[in-house]
Amino acid sequence: MKKSFTFLLLSALMMLSFQIPQSAHAEGSAGGLETLILVRDSNEMWHNGVTVNAPQPMTEVKGVTYVAAKAFMHEIYGKVAYDSKSKKYTLTSGKNVLQLVADKSTYTINGATKSMTGAPYVLKGTLMLPIRVAAQSFGLTMRNLPATKQIELTWSNAPIAKFSVSELNPYAEQTPVRYTDESYHPSGLAIIEERWENNNDIFEQPGTYVVTHWVKDELGNWSEPYSVTITVKPANQPPVASFTIEKETYRMGEFITYTDLSTDDEDRIVSRVWTNAQRGFFEPGPQTVTLRVTDALGEVGEVSKTITITDETLYTKEEFDLLYTEPGExxxxxxxxxxxxxxxxxxxxxRQQTLIRANSPETIREEGIYYEDMVSGDVRFLLHNQNGRSKPVKIYIVLTNNNLEPATVRMGAKGMAGPNPIVSTVGKAVTGRFLESLLSPQYSYVQIPAGESRMIFQEYSDKAVKPGDVYSMFADVWMSAALDFKVVVVDAERDVISALPGLSILESDKVHVRGTFDNAxxxxxxxxxxxxxxxxxxxxxxxxxxxxxxxxxxxxxxxxxxxxxxxxxxxxxxxxxxxxxxxxxxxxxxxxxxxxxxxxxxxxxxxxxxxxxxxxxxxxxxxxxxxxxxxxxxxxxxxxxxxxxxxxxxxxxxx
Incomplete structure (x- = not known):
């Protein structure tokens, strides 16, 4: 009998001292509220009442309390990753991402940089993390229990219901509404069930509707309801096309005024298309004019009127065009x-003006230096290229000051257009923008120290030119000293300064022009x-x-x-x-x-x-x-x- 009692007592003690493996989580709370208790100077932690052990005890250093990061993150359903190249630790739990480096007091949480009291450190291969930073970063409520030398952390472990709606103001009977489920679990548990109210694909009647969503996780916890209010408008009515003319009969070459009186119930006409609405006609007979209007939802209204053109001539076609064509037409x-x-x-x-025309080779087929020279004073750059490579490129103007004194570069009137595959669109835009800039130039300055290089017109170089696109610039600058310049083209992902030493001057394409010109x-x-x-x-x-x-x-x-x-x-x-x-x-x-x-x-x-x-x-x-x-x-x-x-x-x- 005594031997049996001793055996049972030893068995019980062995069971009490058994440690839960670190790979297993404590059972989650059925109510969705999690509790983790840490003990000072002890590697024991109690997660929802179950004992688990950390590789290092919770330790206080210079007033800052530290916990073993990997064990702690495991219990809050997170994980730790380490990048040996950058020496950066990434701690993730739910949607929160904490990044830090050992022995540094700055860290980032979800991309925002912050500072902490103390700094994380490595103890016998274990990353030790300030517990207060961990609690704040992952949304844990922390309570200090001095009497028992414990720290209590609590957090909700219920799922989070969330969704987005494709249209908050749909039209009754017309607008389909899509709902995108964005629910998640902060600890990564599976969501196994959901419930909706009022999530109609089409709302039959106008009014205000509250759409609500709930989700349940694998432990049986339901989320709080998440609601979005949708205001349904009455069904959209098609626009009403309408226009007037001053009379029904006109002479050939007589100016006709059309007055658009079209209406829409929401004043959202997005397109007005006239057919045969000539300002004057030059053949006798009937002419039918049509106006077609379209609202923002694609509903269409259309109206036509017929006018009569007599055989009497008021103006010839040339006279009419001279009188009634406006500048820009x-x-x-x-x-x-x-x-x-x-x-x-x-x-x-x-008049003296140095012109740099870097236009050959016009089609970019390889990386390289497209033009270079040494210039000073008033200089105008003309760049015009089409990307003939299979990948995007960037175009740079690099100035180098080989003088013994610093130099100043003043950038003035400029026009930039593209990248765009249509050359006439680019050419018209770059010319107009340059002329507009000449009327009221905005000046900026770049200082280039002796022996150094700088890029000018960075806004031009920032744009990647896709294959087939045309890119163009006119730009006036003033240079206080003679500066070397290079027009350089490299693939968009490359750094131009590091690439430049390996680039050579490209030959002209023998068709287009490049050169330095005076009296421009x-x-x-x-x-x-x-x-x-x-x-x-x-x-x-x-x-x-x-x-x-x-x-x-x-x-x-x-x-x-x-x-x-x-x-x-x-x-x-x-x-x-x-x-x-x-x-x-x-x-x-x-x-x-x-x-x-x-x-x-x-x-x-x-x-x-x-x-x-x-x-x-x-x-x-x-x-x-x-x-x-x-x-x-x-x-x-x-x-x-x-x-x-x-x-x-x-x-x-x-x-």
Whole structure:
């Protein structure tokens, strides 16, 4: 009997001293509230009443209490990862991520940098973590129990219900509503069941609905309800298309005004498409005009009206277009007829301005140095390239100061456009933006210490140019000293400075132009009377308006600036007659650019391009008295030359 009692007592003591393996969690709380009790100077922890052991005891160092990180994270259903390269520990529990380095008092929690009292350290291979930082980072409630030398940590271990809604203001009977479940468990337990209220795919009636969601985890704990309020609007009504005209009968060449009176129940018409709404007709007979309007939900309304055009003529087609085409718009006329008009003579006065045209090779097929030189003073850069590589690239302008003193670079007027696969879109935008910037330049400065390099126009270099895209820039700078510059292209993921020593100067493509040019500001004076008869001014033809010359500094060979791209033209017309239209005629093919006329930038055209010699762009119309007109432009990148300025007397108004 005594032997039996001794055996039972020893068995009981062995059971009491048995340690739960570190790989197993204590059983979760069925009520969703977890408790973890730590004992000072002891490696014992009680998780929901079950004893587990840490490899090192909870320890106090200089007033800061530390706990073994891996064992602690295990009990709050988290994990620890270590990156030997960066020596960084990453502690994760639920959606919270704590990152730290041993012996450093700064850490990040969910990306935000913070400081802690004390610092984590490694003890016999175990990371020791300040318990207060751990509690704050993972949303634990901490309570100090001095009488028992314990710290009590509690946290809710219930699942979190959450969802997003595709549309908070749907239309009754029309708008489908999607619900995206974003529920989760803070400790990573599985969610096994859910419950919804009012999660309708289509709401039949307008009104306010509260959609609510609950979820249950694998321990049987239900979340708190999560609710979103949806306000359902009455069913959307299609827009009502409506327009008026002043009368039902018009003469040929008589201007017609269309007044759009279309309405929508929510005032959300997003598209108005006119069919046959000509401002004037030039053939007799009936003409049907249609207006189709579409609201934000795709509902459509349409209306048509028929007007009668008589066989009486008020204005010819040419007269009508001259009178009613606004600056920035275009009209059609026989391009060949222009060549019979007399040409205006003008005086040319070239002003000093260094132009760097880095346009060859125009198509980027390899990494390298696309142009380099040493320049000082006033410099204009013209960059225009298309990415012909199979991967994105970036384009840089790198300045190097090889002088013994620091240098200053002032960046002024600039125009940048792209990347975009349509060359005419890029060319028109970059030209217009440069001219607009010239009207009110915004200056910025870069200081380059002696013996160092800097990149300028970082905003241009920041954009990656995708394969097939065109990228373009005009930019004016001033340099206080002679600086070496390089136009460099590298693949977008590469660092240009580290790549530069291994890059070589690329050869020209023999088609496009690169070089350094002087006298790149051209002023033209026209003193004769303009507008009394039809006349034209020939520009960028290399006969009357000659090309400026320069040198390709990478080879030392002389070059001519074909097209004078990058040259800033200023045309001073000193005596333009009243009621004169100034019109752009492209002579080489398509043209998409911009012109500054008396201080206002006019695009050719504001909504399209001039596609051929039979399309003309209206630039300006003089008023009731003679005027002096100043036109500033630079030939648009990607457009074809030469061009003509046409001066056409406006017809006498008729009633």
């Amino acid at each position: 275009k009209f059609e006329m026989s391009g060949s007829s222009v060549l019979q008009w007399p040409t205006l003579s003008y005086n040319i006065n070239d 500001n051209r002023i033209m004076y026209v003193n004769q009377m303009v507008g009394d008869v039809k006349s034209r001014m020939v520009l960028a033809d290399n006969a009357v308006d000659t090309r400026i010359s320069g040198i390709d500094k990478t080879t030392g060979m002389p070059v001519l600036n074909a097209g004078n791209y990058g040259v800033l033209y200023t045309i001073q017309l000193n005596n333009v007659q009243p009621h004169t239209a100034i019109v752009l005629s492209p002579r080489g093919g398509h043209y998409a650019g911009a012109f500054t006329v008396n201080g206002k930038v006019v695009y050719t055209t504001s909504t399209s391009i001039l596609r051929n010699t039979n399309e003309l762009g209206m630039l300006y119309k003089t008023g009731d008295s003679a005027e002096s007109v100043t036109i500033t432009f630079t030939p648009a990148n990607g457009s074809m030359l030469p061009i003509n300025l046409l001066f056409m007397p406006l017809p006498t108004p008729k009633v």
